[in-house]
Each structure stands twice: as C-alpha cells, then as structure tokens.
C-alpha cells in the first residue's frame with residue numbers, strides 16, 4: 001500500500017508523502033469498491049514483473065516502481081528510508097534497468113518526496129528538490145569520445 005502514501009491523488013485532494021485517509025496500512029483500502037480511477041489504474045512494478053522477488057514488495061523494499069506513460073520509470077521512495085533503493089539487494093538490478101532505459105532514450109529516477117535523483121549506469125545525479133510544474137531533462141554529452149550526462153530542471157511548459 002506504499003502507493004497510498006507516496007502518490008498524490010487529485011480526486012481525494014491527497015498530497016504526496018501523506019497516507020490516504022482511506023488507507024489502513026497492512027489491512028487495505030477502506031473504500032476499495034469506490035476508490036478513484038487513479039487508484040484502480042495503477043499497478044506497481046512488483047505486481048506486474050514476476051522476475052522481482054518478495055524482497056521487492058514495496059512494504060519491505062520501502063520503495064516501489066512506477067512505469068509512466070512517457071516510458072520513464074520512477075522509483076517512488078519512502079522519505080523515511082531515503083537510501084533504501086541503494087541496498088545491495090536492489091542496486092545492481094536498478095543500475096541494469098537504468099542502462100536498458102537509456103538505450104531506449106528513457107530514464108530511471110528515484111523520487112524521494114520532491115527530491116529527484118537521476119539514476120545512470122555509471123553515476124547518479126541528485127538534482128535536489130524539483131518545484132511543482134517542473135521536470136528533469138537528461139542530456140547526453142559526448143566529449144573526446146567519452147559519453148557523459150547532465151541533468152536540468154526546467155518548466156514542463158517547455159514541451
């Protein structure tokens with residue numbers, strides 16, 4: 001149920017990082033039959049990827065995987081365990097996933113509250129707090145035959 005804490009749910013006026021008033025952690029959703037469409041539509045990566053073992057279950061991992069329609073993937077991390085995704089049980093797999101996404105021109109982000117970390121095969125870029133209405137753009141740079149990356153926070157209206 002970690003998504004019921006970390007996601008903002010607009011129809012419920014629920015902000016990011018705060019438990020939904022209808023959630024009973026460890027029990028379930030108290031309005032399950034009437035939950036909003038956003039809740040019905042979302043399935044975290046652990047539910048849809050059978051290759052991820054029980055240690056990836058969000059209540060154990062303290063983060064969950066969210067696949068977004070733009071092809072980017074967010075690790076939504078409980079801010080009370082901000083480094084959970086760097087645990088050795090997950091980190092090598094996460095780095096492989098970051099490399100695969102880059103090959104497709106997509107990115108893997110760790111989202112810890114409003115702070116975003118770009119996860120790359122060779123390094124991570126912590127861009128800090130990203131204000132509402134902004135996004136992170138990752139730029140590939142090739143200098144003297146060496147590939148490197150830079151990340152920029154910019155308004156979503158830039159298209």
Ligand code: SF4
Pocket residue numbers: 003004005009020021022023024028029030031032035036039
């Ligand atoms: S309505 Fe139910 S499923 Fe949706 S966030 Fe709240 S507790 Fe979770």
